Amino acid sequence: MRANTWAGRNKVEVRDVPDPRILNKRDAVVRITSTAICGSDLHLVDGYVPTMQDGDVMGHEFMGEVVEVGPDVAAERLRVGDRVVVPFPIACGACNACAAELYSCCENTNPNAGIAEKMFGHPVAGIFGYSHLTGGFAGGQAQYARVPFADVGPLKIESDLADEQVLFLSDILPTGYMGAEMCDIQPSDVVAVWGAGPVGQFAMDSARVLGAAKVIAIDKEPYRLEMAERAGHIPVNFEEVDVRSRLLELTGGRGPDKCIDAVGLEATHGSAHIATYDRVKQAVRAESDRPHVLRQAIMSCRSGGVVSVIGVYGGLLDKFPAGAWMNRSLTLRTGQCHVQRYMKPLLGRIEGGELDPTRIITHTLPLEEAERGFELFKNKEDHCEKVVLKP
Amino acid sequence: MELTATTTIRRPATEVYAFWRDLENLPTFMAHLQEVRATGDRTSRWVADAPFGKDIAWDAEILEERPGEKISWRSAADADVPNAGTVRFTPAPDGISTEVHIALVYDIPGGTIGKAVAKYFGEEPHQQLDDDLRRLKQVMETGEVVRSDGAPWGKRAREEFPQRPAQPLSDAELAKGAGR
Ligand SMILES: NC(=O)c1ccc[n+]([C@@H]2O[C@H](COP(=O)([O-])OP(=O)(O)OC[C@H]3O[C@@H](n4cnc5c(N)ncnc54)[C@H](O)[C@@H]3O)[C@@H](O)[C@H]2O)c1
Ligand SMILES: [Zn+2]
Ligand SMILES: [Zn+2]
Numbered sequence: 372m373r374a375n376t377w378a379g380r381n382k383v384e385v386r387d388v389p390d391p392r393i394l395n396k397r398d399a400v401v402r403i404t405s406t407a408i409c410g411s412d413l414h415l416v417d418g419y420v421p422t423m424q425d426g427d428v429m430g431h432e433f434m435g436e437v438v439e440v441g442p443d444v445a446a447e448r449l450r451v452g453d454r455v456v457v458p459f460p461i462a463c464g465a466c467n468a469c470a471a472e473l474y475s476c477c478e479n480t481n482p483n484a485g486i487a488e489k490m491f492g493h494p495v496a497g498i499f500g501y502s503h504l505t506g507g508f509a510g511g512q513a514q515y516a517r518v519p520f521a522d523v524g525p526l527k528i529e530s531d532l533a534d535e536q537v538l539f540l541s542d543i544l545p546t547g548y549m550g551a552e553m554c555d556i557q558p559s560d561v562v563a564v565w566g567a568g569p570v571g572q573f574a575m576d577s578a579r580v581l582g583a584a585k586v587i588a589i590d591k592e593p594y595r596l597e598m599a600e601r602a603g604h605i606p607v608n609f610e611e612v613d614v615r616s617r618l619l620e621l622t623g624g625r626g627p628d629k630c631i632d633a634v635g636l637e638a639t640h641g642s643a644h645i646a647t648y649d650r651v652k653q654a655v656r657a658e659s660d661r662p663h664v665l666r667q668a669i670m671s672c673r674s675g676g677v678v679s680v681i682g683v684y685g686g687l688l689d690k691f692p693a694g695a696w697m698n699r700s701l702t703l704r705t706g707q708c709h710v711q712r713y714m715k716p717l718l719g720r721i722e723g724g725e726l727d728p729t730r731i732i733t734h735t736l737p738l739e740e741a742e743r744g745f746e747l748f749k750n751k752e753d754h755c756e757k758v759v760l761k762p
Numbered sequence: 763m764e765l766t767a768t769t770t771i772r773r774p775a776t777e778v779y780a781f782w783r784d785l786e787n788l789p790t791f792m793a794h795l796q797e798v799r800a801t802g803d804r805t806s807r808w809v810a811d812a813p814f815g816k817d818i819a820w821d822a823e824i825l826e827e828r829p830g831e832k833i834s835w836r837s838a839a840d841a842d843v844p845n846a847g848t849v850r851f852t853p854a855p856d857g858i859s860t861e862v863h864i865a866l867v868y869d870i871p872g873g874t875i876g877k878a879v880a881k882y883f884g885e886e887p888h889q890q891l892d893d894d895l896r897r898l899k900q901v902m903e904t905g906e907v908v909r910s911d912g913a914p915w916g917k918r919a920r921e922e923f924p925q926r927p928a929q930p931l932s933d934a935e936l937a938k939g940a941g942r
Contacts, residue, residue, distance in 0.1 A: 428930075
C-alpha cells in the first residue's frame with residue numbers, strides 16, 4: 372500500500388510499504404477513507420519529539436471501513452464493513468488508567484513503556500504514528516491501518532454524516548473540548564486561547580458551547596484570527612499588540628479567568644530577546660521545549676484561575692514562572708486527550724448542530740500529495756488551516 | 763545478583779496467583795524463558811531462551827506455596843545458573859487490584875554461561891524484570907502480549923533502539939518472526 376512516512380528531520384515521503392495484518396487477536400484492519408495532518412505531526416517532522424525512525428508511517432487522525440477483524444473482536448462490538456473513526460491514543464479498556472477514563476495513559480498499550488518511563492517517570496499509552504516512545508505503531512496517513520484493541524476505541528458511525536463531519540473526533544475536536552472542559556467554565560468566565568490552529572479553534576468553540584461569556588483568540592496569522600472571528604471569538608494578534616496589556620483591557624484589568632495553551636513546544640515569541648534565549652537552549656538541547664505561551668498564560672491568568680495545557684510539551688523547559696503559579700493560586704491542568712471519553716458525546720453535539728468541525732478544513736488533497744500538505748500547513752501557505760488527505 | 767520488581771494488576775489475587783502457579787505460563791511473559799514444564803506436583807524443568815545462554819536448562823522446586831498470596835522456588839543444586847525466586851500477591855488499596863512483588867536471586871557463574879547471562883541482563887538488569895511484569899500485566903488484563911510494528915515480537919521486543927520502523931511487516935518478516 373501507499374503511506375506517508377517520516378524520512379528524516381523536516382522530510383516526509385509517500386512510499387510503498389507492506390499492507391498491515393492482524394498481529395493481536397483484538398486487532399482490526401481499517402481501509403482508510405479520510406485522514407488528516409495535525410500540529411503534533413509538525414513536532415515529529417521538526418524533530419522535537421525524539422525516537423522517530425526513517426520509514427515510520429505517520430498520522431494519528433483517521434477513519435474508514437473495517438476490512439478485517441481479529442478472532443477475539445466480538446461481532447456485536449465491531450464487524451467487517453463497519454464505518455469507524457479511530458481515536459489516536461490506543462487504549463486497552465481494562466487497566467486502572469482506562470477504568471479511570473485516562474485513556475492516553477493506558478498502562479498496557481505501549482510495548483516501549485520502558486523508554487517512555489525513563490523520559491516521563493511513568494509510561495504513557497501507545498499512539499498511532501507518533502514515534503517509538505509511544506510504541507512504534509504505524510500511523511493512519513496510509514491506505515490501511517492496523518488498529519489494536521479495535522473492540523475498545525473505534526467509534527462506529529451509523530448515520531450518513533460525511534467523513535469531514537466526524538473525522539476530527541479522532542483527535543482535535545475532543546482535544547479542544549478537553550482543553551475547555553479542564554477550565555471548569557462558569558457563565559461569567561472570559562476564556563483566552565493561545566493558538567488559532569485547528570486545536571485552538573475547537574477549544575474556542577467548546578468554551579463557547581460550555582457557556583463562557585467571552586472567548587479570546589491569540590495568534591499571529593491574520594487569516595487564522597479571521598477564521599476565529601467569523602466563529603464569534605475576539606482576535607488578538609500577538610505580533611501587533613502586547614498580549615498582556617490587551618488581555619487586561621479586554622477583562623477590566625482582571626486577566627482572563629481561564630487560559631488555554633493550544634500551541635505547545637514550538638511557540639514563537641514577539642520578543643526577540645527571550646525567543647533567542649530559548650531557541651539557543653533548544654538547539655544545544657539544554658531545553659527541549661520553547662514555553663513562551665505557557666509562561667504568558669500563567670502570567671496573564673487572573674488569580675485563582677485555571678491554565679489548561681493541550682499544546683504538546685515533550686521534555687524539559689526553562690524559566691517556568693513557579694512564583695506566579697504558586698503565589699496566585701493558579702491551577703494547572705493538562706494531558707494528551709483521553710479521546711475515547713469524548714467521542715460519543717461530541718458526536719451528539721455534531722448531530723445536534725452545536726459544533727461544526729468542517730469549518731476549519733481549508734485543503735483536501737490526495738494522500739500522494741501529503742508532502743505538499745505538510746508544507747502548506749507548516750508554512751501557513753495559501754491560508755492553510757487544516758489538511759484532509761484522501762488515500 | 764538480586765532483582766526486585768513490582769506491578770499492580772487489575773485482577774483478583776487468586777486469579778493472578780493461579781496463572782503464576784501454573785509455571786508453564788511463565789514463558790509467555792518472562793523474556794529469558796523458552797519453556798517451563800511441570801515434572802511433578804512441585805517440581806519443574808526450565809529451559810532458557812538463547813540470549814540467556816544457549817542450551818541452559820535446569821530443574822526447579824517449589825519451596826512454599828500459599829494460595830492467593832505467595833510462591834517461592836529454587837533451582838536444583840546442579841543448575842548452571844543457580845537461582846531462586848519469590849513472588850507475593852497482595853491486595854491493592856483500591857479493593858480490586860493485586861500488587862505483585864517479585865524477588866529473584868541469580869548466582870552468576872564465571873565462563874561463557876556467566877558472560878551470556880551478564881550480557882543478557884545488561885547495564886540495567888532490573889529493566890528486564892520490569893518488562894517481564896509489564897507483559898504479565900498485559901496478559902492478565904488484556905489476554906495477550908501487545909505487539910506494535912516497531913516491536914512486533916511480543917516478549918522478544920527488547921532489542922535496543924533503533925527498532926524496525928513503525929510500518930507493517932512484509933511477508934518475509936512475518937514468516938521469519940512466526941518461527942522465532
Ligand atoms: N493534548 C493533545 O492530546 C493534543 C492533540 C492534538 C494536538 N495537540 C497539540 O496542540 C497544539 C496545536 O495543534 P494544531 O494542530 O492546532 O497546530 P498548529 O501548528 O496549526 O497551531 C499552532 C498555532 O499556534 C500559533 N502560535 C505560535 N506561537 C504562538 C504564540 N506565542 N502565541 C499564540 N499563538 C502562537 C501558530 O501561529 C499556529 O497558528 C500542538 O502542540 C499539538 O501537538 C495536542
Ligand atoms: Zn493530532
Ligand atoms: Zn488500558
